[in-house]
Amino acid sequence: MNPHHAYANEHNATANPFAVGSDVSHQNTAQESLWSTTNSDARLHFSYRETLLSPTVRSVMIKSIRDYYAIYWLSKLLNSLNVSGEMVRNIVDYAYPGAGTVVPFLLTLLPHNWSQKPKITSLAVVLQTTSLSPPLQTPLQTPSPHHKGNFKIYVRPRPIQKSESTSGNYHVISTSRSKTITLHYGKIGRTGNRLTTEHRLYKFDHCFSEDTGNQEIGNRAMGDMKRPRTVICYGQTGTGKTHTFKGILDSIGSRLTSLKTEESVFIQFYEVHGKKCYDLMEGRKNLRILSDKDEKVHAVGANVVEFKIKSKYSETSSEAFERWKKILEEPLRLRSTQSTQRNDVSSRSHSIFTVTLVNESEIRLEKVKREEELRLAKMEKEMNEGEVGCSVADNSFGVDDSSSEDEGKSNYDPTNHPAFEIINTKIRLVDLAGSEQNADTGKMAAQDHKESADINTALMSLKECIRKHRAKSLSNYRAHLLTRILRDCFVDPNHETMIFATISPTTIDTLHTLNTLNHVAMMQVRPSKNERKKERVTSGGGKVGENLGGVITNVVVEVPIVDSGTFNKTVGEWTAEEVRGWIAAANGGKFSHIVLPVSLKGEDLLKLNETSLSRLFDMTRIETVARGEGEGSTWVISANAESGGGGEGGDPDVGRARQEIGRELFQALRIENKHIAQKRLVQENKDRMTGR
Numbered sequence: 001m002n003p004h005h006a007y008a009n010e011h012n013a014t015a016n017p018f019a020v021g022s023d024v025s026h027q028n029t030a031q032e033s034l035w036s037t038t039n040s041d042a043r044l045h046f047s048y049r050e051t052l053l054s055p056t057v058r059s060v061m062i063k064s065i066r067d068y069y070a071i072y073w074l075s076k077l078l079n080s081l082n083v084s085g086e087m088v089r090n091i092v093d094y095a096y097p098g099a100g101t102v103v104p105f106l107l108t109l110l111p112h113n114w115s116q117k118p119k120i121t122s123l124a125v126v127l128q129t130t131s132l133s134p135p136l137q138t139p140l141q142t143p144s145p146h147h148k149g150n151f152k153i154y155v156r157p158r159p160i161q162k163s164e165s166t167s168g169n170y171h172v173i174s175t176s177r178s179k180t181i182t183l184h185y186g187k188i189g190r191t192g193n194r195l196t197t198e199h200r201l202y203k204f205d206h207c208f209s210e211d212t213g214n215q216e217i218g219n220r221a222m223g224d225m226k227r228p229r230t231v232i233c234y235g236q237t238g239t240g241k242t243h244t245f246k247g248i249l250d251s252i253g254s255r256l257t258s259l260k261t262e263e264s265v266f267i268q269f270y271e272v273h274g275k276k277c278y279d280l281m282e283g284r285k286n287l288r289i290l291s292d293k294d295e296k297v298h299a300v301g302a303n304v305v306e307f308k309i310k311s312k313y314s315e316t317s318s319e320a321f322e323r324w325k326k327i328l329e330e331p332l333r334l335r336s337t338q339s340t341q342r343n344d345v346s347s348r349s350h351s352i353f354t355v356t357l358v359n360e361s362e363i364r365l366e367k368v369k370r371e372e373e374l375r376l377a378k379m380e381k382e383m384n385e386g387e388v389g390c391s392v393a394d395n396s397f398g399v400d401d402s403s404s405e406d407e408g409k410s411n412y413d414p415t416n417h418p419a420f421e422i423i424n425t426k427i428r429l430v431d432l433a434g435s436e437q438n439a440d441t442g443k444m445a446a447q448d449h450k451e452s453a454d455i456n457t458a459l460m461s462l463k464e465c466i467r468k469h470r471a472k473s474l475s476n477y478r479a480h481l482l483t484r485i486l487r488d489c490f491v492d493p494n495h496e497t498m499i500f501a502t503i504s505p506t507t508i509d510t511l512h513t514l515n516t517l518n519h520v521a522m523m524q525v526r527p528s529k530n531e532r533k534k535e536r537v538t539s540g541g542g543k544v545g546e547n548l549g550g551v552i553t554n555v556v557v558e559v560p561i562v563d564s565g566t567f568n569k570t571v572g573e574w575t576a577e578e579v580r581g582w583i584a585a586a587n588g589g590k591f592s593h594i595v596l597p598v599s600l601k602g603e604d605l606l607k608l609n610e611t612s613l614s615r616l617f618d619m620t621r622i623e624t625v626a627r628g629e630g631e632g633s634t635w636v637i638s639a640n641a642e643s644g645g646g647g648e649g650g651d652p653d654v655g656r657a658r659q660e661i662g663r664e665l666f667q668a669l670r671i672e673n674k675h676i677a678q679k680r681l682v683q684e685n686k687d688r689m690t691g692r
């Protein structure tokens, strides 16, 4: 938004959608009612995103990210020169947050033939471009994640989309050396005049770059296919879980169909939606998930489709691969999707695909063994005549998801089910439902909220199970249907689990990305005994404990958000137009409803005290008119001034509100003035040192 747009006068009244004097309070009401259907967090998120996208904050934020890298490079270079730590600190202190200017300055100081000079020159180039290049960064003090055993965590950011960049989004993440990822988490203070940027460095088993293709992802997920494994795609809606899932499906297919064998694999594909389960291989038929006496989970009645790796010996790999794709076409289409605000085709269910590689001779052996067991059991029963067989309650997850010890066991005999015939290797691929947050749920109905809550519960259970398992304590996988299905991951030491956390690189998704990274970071670190007693980690914007396995460089920069190059003068030097521009954007737009006389300059403003400032404008509900004749009017009023005029003898509440605004305006002006004066001083010092 151009800050000047907030100022309206009679001449541009028709061009401005908020015409002079028109009452737009109904728009506020509509917005309020939308917000009232959700909770206060949503409001917070909306305003957070909008603020980060505003042009002024955007440029300060991008500069802050670049400065971070500039400082990093700078200290690295100076270190390589064996410059003393004190010197590095002094230079960095001096330069920050204007590291963009310190690079050319450094060039003037360094000898012409200095070997590192080209590097510094290229840094200057980096700083001049708008897109950020990933830094060659090593974590300064990253605690290495504990040995992760069978769990691996990968992070995959998706590329920024065209629509996102055209709406002013920019990168807030960067990956480096395949192991670390940095999230630049900007926070605007309540006054709107302070930006705090946290640069959070996380370390994982692998961090892919945005341009990594699905083939590389698939290869990583498949490994040598020798051990049973579960690959889980986890992340916020719209970050590429399904894209990754489909890529891995293709990789499995292409790996299998490259084999020269007429053997078969068996495929199951179903989805879990709330407490219901549907077979994607058979027209979304209702399924029941039951545990057998060994607590192995089975999708009872699920269609198990046989896929012959080569239908005949002469079939080529690409023909076989086409058959593979064909088999999966319908189930992929059938996946339950529903429109949300974030992603038009958003998965609101967990999809579970399994492929089982079967060794026929072992199947036969297993069958014979089972039949023998059944025969013996039958004989025993007949011998104990009169004794009633133990019938355990049906525990279809579709009906009951309680978590007692006996639950889930049934008299269902898995040997009759082909899914039981898991002999060699089983590959399970899970596309989790998107972790939708309240911020995205402005349009959600009550049913959707319930669905969202269930998804979040499932994801929390998953995280907890992984943590518990890694801490070698018992995982409560019975806590949720999803974790029951994934039971192998928590009980079978031979089972490998890989989590592909997908994230969005953009500003608007910062809070979600933070959430995803924090969660997967929590999964990767085995909690110590002490930590288990005293859990210090909170998610989202809260404080993050060291056990996240990441490093947080918390850099606080006070930035006069309004003064981002539009004018670099002290308040006393502002023209009337600059005054209006500042008023429109200062303190997060808090004064944008104020209309000052058009001729009021910066020096006039500084002469006014709090009371005189508050008398400059009149606050009535419908229309706010500046004091001077024909000097303009405005369309919205202070949140504090609900009714009536604020003039002498008017509503005392409005009078107080007006005084309050006057006081805040007075303070904001002084803070702004101080910022600009400080900045000017720093610049003068630099000029003096460089002899300009």
Ligand SMILES: Nc1ncnc2c1ncn2[C@@H]1O[C@H](COP(=O)(O)OP(=O)(O)OP(=O)(O)O)[C@@H](O)[C@H]1O
Residues within 6 Å of the ligand: 157, 158, 159, 210, 235, 236, 237, 238, 239, 240, 241, 242, 243, 244, 343, 345, 346, 347, 348, 432, 433, 434, 435, 502
């Ligand atoms: N790595 C990537 N490269 C290119 N495009 C991608 C990548 N990841 C995601 N996309 C694109 O982003 C969009 C959203 O991706 P996708 O549907 O896979 O997200 P999702 O996380 O599965 O969302 P949901 O949870 O709502 O299903 C799609 O148009 C997809 O093609």
